[in-house]
Amino acid sequence: MVRTRFLLSAAFAVMIAGSQAFAAQSEPQVLGGTPEQAEPAAMEKEAAPAESAAAEIPHEAAAPAAAAEHGAEAGGAASHSGGHSVIAEQSWSFDGIFGTYDRAALQRGFQVYKEVCSACHSMSRLAYRNLADLGYTEAEIKAIAADVSITDGPNDEGEMFDRPGRPSDHFRAPYVNIQAAKYANNGAFPPDLSLIAKARHGGADYIYAILTGYEEPPANRELLPGQYWNKAMNGNVLAMPAPLNAGQVAYGDGTDQSVDQYARDVAQFLTWAAEPHMEVRKRTGVKVFLFLLVFTGVLYAAKRKVWSKVH
Amino acid sequence: MGSGHRATFKNPVVNWIDERLPIFTLMQKEYGTFPTPKNFNYFWSFGGIAMTMLILMIVTGIFLAMHYTPHASMAFGSVEHIMRDVNWGWMLRYLHMNGASFFFIAVYIHIFRGMYYGSYKKPRELLWILGVIIFLLMMATAFMGYTLPWSQMGGWAATVITNLFSAIPVVGDSIVALLWGGFSVDNPTLNRFFALHYLMPFVIFAVVFIHVWALHISGSNNPLGIDVKGPQDTLPFNPYYTIKDTFGLAVFMLAYVAVTFFFPNMLSHPDHYVQYDPMVTPAHIVPEWYFLPFYAILRAITFDIGIPFTDIVFIPAKLGGVIAMFGSIALLLVLPWLDTHPVRSARFRPLYRQFLLLLVASVVVLGYVGAQLPEGIWVILGQVCTAYYFGFFLIILPILSRKEVAKPLPHSINEAVLKEQSLKAEASV
Numbered sequence: 001m002v003r004t005r006f007l008l009s010a011a012f013a014v015m016i017a018g019s020q021a022f023a024a025q026s027e028p029q030v031l032g033g034t035p036e037q038a039e040p041a042a043m044e045k046e047a048a049p050a051e052s053a054a055a056e057i058p059h060e061a062a063a064p065a066a067a068a069e070h071g072a073e074a075g076g077a078a079s080h081s082g083g084h085s086v087i088a089e090q091s092w093s094f095d096g097i098f099g100t101y102d103r104a105a106l107q108r109g110f111q112v113y114k115e116v117c118s119a120c121h122s123m124s125r126l127a128y129r130n131l132a133d134l135g136y137t138e139a140e141i142k143a144i145a146a147d148v149s150i151t152d153g154p155n156d157e158g159e160m161f162d163r164p165g166r167p168s169d170h171f172r173a174p175y176v177n178i179q180a181a182k183y184a185n186n187g188a189f190p191p192d193l194s195l196i197a198k199a200r201h202g203g204a205d206y207i208y209a210i211l212t213g214y215e216e217p218p219a220n221r222e223l224l225p226g227q228y229w230n231k232a233m234n235g236n237v238l239a240m241p242a243p244l245n246a247g248q249v250a251y252g253d254g255t256d257q258s259v260d261q262y263a264r265d266v267a268q269f270l271t272w273a274a275e276p277h278m279e280v281r282k283r284t285g286v287k288v289f290l291f292l293l294v295f296t297g298v299l300y301a302a303k304r305k306v307w308s309k310v311h
Numbered sequence: 312m313g314s315g316h317r318a319t320f321k322n323p324v325v326n327w328i329d330e331r332l333p334i335f336t337l338m339q340k341e342y343g344t345f346p347t348p349k350n351f352n353y354f355w356s357f358g359g360i361a362m363t364m365l366i367l368m369i370v371t372g373i374f375l376a377m378h379y380t381p382h383a384s385m386a387f388g389s390v391e392h393i394m395r396d397v398n399w400g401w402m403l404r405y406l407h408m409n410g411a412s413f414f415f416i417a418v419y420i421h422i423f424r425g426m427y428y429g430s431y432k433k434p435r436e437l438l439w440i441l442g443v444i445i446f447l448l449m450m451a452t453a454f455m456g457y458t459l460p461w462s463q464m465g466g467w468a469a470t471v472i473t474n475l476f477s478a479i480p481v482v483g484d485s486i487v488a489l490l491w492g493g494f495s496v497d498n499p500t501l502n503r504f505f506a507l508h509y510l511m512p513f514v515i516f517a518v519v520f521i522h523v524w525a526l527h528i529s530g531s532n533n534p535l536g537i538d539v540k541g542p543q544d545t546l547p548f549n550p551y552y553t554i555k556d557t558f559g560l561a562v563f564m565l566a567y568v569a570v571t572f573f574f575p576n577m578l579s580h581p582d583h584y585v586q587y588d589p590m591v592t593p594a595h596i597v598p599e600w601y602f603l604p605f606y607a608i609l610r611a612i613t614f615d616i617g618i619p620f621t622d623i624v625f626i627p628a629k630l631g632g633v634i635a636m637f638g639s640i641a642l643l644l645v646l647p648w649l650d651t652h653p654v655r656s657a658r659f660r661p662l663y664r665q666f667l668l669l670l671v672a673s674v675v676v677l678g679y680v681g682a683q684l685p686e687g688i689w690v691i692l693g694q695v696c697t698a699y700y701f702g703f704f705l706i707i708l709p710i711l712s713r714k715e716v717a718k719p720l721p722h723s724i725n726e727a728v729l730k731e732q733s734l735k736a737e738a739s740v
């Protein structure tokens with residue numbers, strides 16, 4: 001009986017110690033509270049107005065004649081049925097339960113997004129302040145934001161006005177609305193990229209495969225203007241022109257300036273954008289799991305002890 | 312409850328309260344000294360595990376609701392706000408999202424336990440029926456919860472499932488309009504689903520209370536399926552089962568934590584991360600994994616039912632599918648009267664055991680079929696397994712009830728336990 005009591009109190013001790021270790025590692029935050037910087041108003045901006053284009057249901061790009069009409073709507077995860085898509089598994093620093101993002105790759109990936117993809121794709125769920133996660137300093141973030149001109153207002157006179165961006169602003173979208181985006185892209189809508197890594201099977205592997213998957217179409221397939229052949233795309237026809245060319249983005253850290261490298265970097269950046277808390281999540285998971293494992297072991301011993309009288 | 316025998320407690324404060332409101336007496340009677348069969352295996356831990364998951368869902372859900380916005384144009388954004396900006400919001404959401412899956416895992420195992428050991432038989436029929444009601448309420452709750460992020464998959468699953476009700480003759484369309492709050496899945500739908508999703512877990516909680524109350528009237532079944540004959544067959548619930556169940560719970564939690572923190576989207580679908588767009592139908596609409604077997608039964612009925620070789624149709628395919636799907640669950644309600652064999656545990660019913668395991672296999676296959684496009688081999692496989700599902704309940708069980716010869720039962724739980732122990736002791740010498 002004494003041993004049993006001891007084991008049960010040991011179980012409790014482990015539990016309390018565990019909960020304190022857990023509390024100590026977390027910053028002084030309240031469960032479910034909101035940090036000062038988050039602006040609730042900004043999150044609602046994500047524009048995906050219901051488009052009344054009946055032609056878009058469903059989105060079958062297999063028939064070349066129809067494809068140009070069918071932009072990927074508001075990220076519609078698509079249903080390009082038909083051809084075969086080839087997505088090879090890559091190895092990433094963030095793989096596995098101990099995996100982390102590579103800060104240098106994230107910064108390069110952001111640079112690729114900023115200089116190339118942001119011409120067509122918005123990332124409205126991110127604010128410039130979030131770039132602190134990539135290792136940028138406050139001054140650098142202020143400078144990045146200030147480079148962008150944001151329409152704000154109305155002011156006291158009721159007028160909208162332009163001002164330099166601030167860290168709390170969300171990434172500025174390239175087009176004012178979906179219509180403008182489609183008009184500029186042959187009728188196809190370049191989806192918002194904030195969540196794209198989670199909105200496609202394969203995630204980073206998929207993005208990398210798309211960006212490096214452009215090929216000449218087979219001889220028997222003729223493409224319409226505004227259509228491109230991509231072996232990673234479901235249906236093989238995509239309305240996005242190959243966005244990357246070797247040497248197009250000047251890396252400051254001497255990294256290889258190849259299409260392959262750009263694609264890897266931007267794929268990692270987009271993975272971070274879709275799951276910015278992945279590292280804390282895994283770290284917390286390891287702690288919770290190990291604590292629970294020890295706790296389970298103690299419980300097992302206690303259970304054996306209690307039941308020894310019966311068996 | 313009220314007036315019966317009261318325990319005395321050493322602690323004067325406890326005693327003072329207990330004299331006025333005997334909750335301590337009640338707890339001691341129902342969870343302290345409560346006589347429990349001494350031969351439970353770990354299948355008996357899953358009721359408590361399901362209870363823990365229910366509480367966990369309620370707690371995480373309330374915190375999520377503090378930051379969630381039930382509006383068609385803001386819901387998706389507010390979930391992303393929880394994931395990105397709310398402190399530990401990603402953890403709350405992933406716990407809740409995967410918690411639903413693990414709740415269903417626990418309850419499916421719990422139901423299987425009941426079927427394998429005949430826990431639905433006399434005198435536990437009402438207890439079983441209350442369980443099936445809990446299961447139905449859980450399905451409704453989970454279905455409505457899945458639409459709340461207002462994602463492509465959630466929104467379209469809601470469209471497909473609510474549309475099923477339109478198959479009901481005469482009142483079907485009115486029911487659908489009532490579910491939608493209009494003429495399509497839109498903001499009013501989201502609002503009522505949120506209100507109900509918040510309410511239902513508390514209804515479940517109340518039914519669980521009655522379920523456990525009924526359990527404490529009949530007492531627990533056990534792996535031998537024979538009645539408790541006296542004190543030598545039982546052990547007090549505490550400490551024996553408090554410790555055993557807590558250990559079982561901890562092992563279950565290890566799996567839950569691993570999935571939640573390391574593979575949080577393993578059971579989800581990429582289209583769940585795309586905002587709902589009523590103008591864009593996803594290529595392939597699939598419900599959450601725990602609904603897939605029932606979804607496959609729904610789609611297995613691809614033919615109208617009527618008089619052959621004429622145009623007379625009594626039940627169009629769509630209605631047939633809906634009837635089959637709801638019927639497959641309704642059969643569980645009447646299970647105690649379909650299987651009237653006097654022996655409870657499958658241990659002593661080799662035929663029942665084999666047919667039951669085949670049922671489990673066919674439900675697993677149905678789950679797989681439910682995730683495929685309804686073409687070719689999948690349709691046939693789905694139909695075969697559906698036929699077996701109904702055949703098991705409506706043909707095999709009634710026949711086995713009359714014909715199956717059971718193996719001899721042990722005289723008492725205690726005797727069987729002692730025999731097993733001496734066998735083990737011999738083996739280890």
Ligand code: HEM
Pocket residue numbers: 354355356357358359361362363365418421422425428430431435438439441442443444445446449515519522523526530531532533643
């Ligand atoms: C929210 C879901 C549920 C909770 C929280 C719950 C809770 C419990 C608890 C705590 C027990 C006692 C422990 C045990 O014997 O495992 C129990 C027993 C039982 N439950 Fe449930 N239950 C749930 C759902 C169901 C369902 C869906 C069914 C059947 C369709 C069911 C059928 C039974 C039966 C027959 C017993 C008596 C078991 C025996 O003694 O063999 N329960 N339940």
